[in-house]
Amino acid sequence: MKLKGKVKFVNKDKNLFFATLRKRVDTYFSDHNLSKSGNGKLLTKSVVLLLLYLIPFAGLLAFTPSLGISLVLWFVMGLGVAGVAMSVMHDANHGAFSKNKTINYLMAHSVNLLGASAFNWKLQHNILHHTYTNVVEMDEDIDDIVFMRFSPHTKVKFYHKIQWAYAFMFYGLLTLYWVILKDFLQFFRYINNGVNANSKEKNRVAFTRIIALKVFYFFSLLAAPTLFFGVPFLEVVLGFLLMHFVSGIILSVVFQLAHTVEGTSHPRPDENGNIENDWAIHQLNTTANFSRKSKLLSWYVGGLNFQIEHHLFPRISHVHYPAIATIVKDTAAEYGIPYIESETLMQAVRSHLATLHRFGRLQLPHLSEVMA
Numbered sequence: 001m002k003l004k005g006k007v008k009f010v011n012k013d014k015n016l017f018f019a020t021l022r023k024r025v026d027t028y029f030s031d032h033n034l035s036k037s038g039n040g041k042l043l044t045k046s047v048v049l050l051l052l053y054l055i056p057f058a059g060l061l062a063f064t065p066s067l068g069i070s071l072v073l074w075f076v077m078g079l080g081v082a083g084v085a086m087s088v089m090h091d092a093n094h095g096a097f098s099k100n101k102t103i104n105y106l107m108a109h110s111v112n113l114l115g116a117s118a119f120n121w122k123l124q125h126n127i128l129h130h131t132y133t134n135v136v137e138m139d140e141d142i143d144d145i146v147f148m149r150f151s152p153h154t155k156v157k158f159y160h161k162i163q164w165a166y167a168f169m170f171y172g173l174l175t176l177y178w179v180i181l182k183d184f185l186q187f188f189r190y191i192n193n194g195v196n197a198n199s200k201e202k203n204r205v206a207f208t209r210i211i212a213l214k215v216f217y218f219f220s221l222l223a224a225p226t227l228f229f230g231v232p233f234l235e236v237v238l239g240f241l242l243m244h245f246v247s248g249i250i251l252s253v254v255f256q257l258a259h260t261v262e263g264t265s266h267p268r269p270d271e272n273g274n275i276e277n278d279w280a281i282h283q284l285n286t287t288a289n290f291s292r293k294s295k296l297l298s299w300y301v302g303g304l305n306f307q308i309e310h311h312l313f314p315r316i317s318h319v320h321y322p323a324i325a326t327i328v329k330d331t332a333a334e335y336g337i338p339y340i341e342s343e344t345l346m347q348a349v350r351s352h353l354a355t356l357h358r359f360g361r362l363q364l365p366h367l368s369e370v371m372a
Helices: 017-031 040-063 067-093 101-114 118-131 158-171 174-192 200-229 233-259 279-286 295-300 307-312 318-334 345-359 367-371
Strands: none
Touching: 017 279, 017 318, 040 067, 040 101, 040 200, 040 318, 067 101, 067 118, 067 233, 067 295, 067 318, 101 118, 101 200, 118 174, 118 200, 158 233, 158 345, 174 200, 174 233, 200 233, 233 345, 279 307, 295 318, 307 318
């Protein structure tokens, strides 16, 4: 099925919310003489998080510690993987890390150090997820995955009734699936469905690059420690799996808390492919914030607890989200638009589990209900 261009938003009421909000946000940056890109604090954080990933691995190779210490180092690497993905790669792939395009390009490809493809990420995240948030069959972030159901518009299975109980086990597989299989499946799917409109020659080059980077990644993390540094192979495999389990849980939970919580909607287009809503209002209806007051959490997750601000202004660096959040919330209230948020991380987790519980029992709506 060709997806690109299939669904469009129709602002029938000519709502001025986003025009007003954008003007107020622009005024904030001009009044404070600020760039919308990242700053020195973001650069410092990027170095810290990259080192959180690289230094433990260097320690493993240099000192070949005992199994217990080795697993601790792999665990820390998992924290680094998630941190780099959320705070470094994410901003850069949106062009928000720096005003310099070359720096954005380089930092966006930090995800290659983590075993994933920046090429696929931009198509899945920047185009599909950010444009068609929570629209089933368009937003891959809410695709049913093995035993998980993230949308009320997909078929419910008997095991979905307990998905809230086993969800975190599957979340831990996210990055492992990503580096082993997902990039390859996405590459060919995006060609077939029209999301990837590059020429055959460009795609051949891109695919060759993906394969080369995968070989480098798996050789460096799985083979080299044993071949060149004498680290027992089974110990390496165990640590590698632990690293991915830690990063998988963190990344899955952070992204799910933004869209699969109580209060967010899952609209369907009509028979003409139209969603009768302003795109910006759609983003507020399908997106939620959590724990906005936690500076430590905001620092580590790259402002992804300010998902509303990120979805409305993806080309603004996350370092500015706490400042503009008040503007967004006040403007939404002025126009009578819900601003969905949880005060704490645990409140958001409980809301997510409640949503999984509800989706596990919620039958497919009739077409008349979907179109309503």
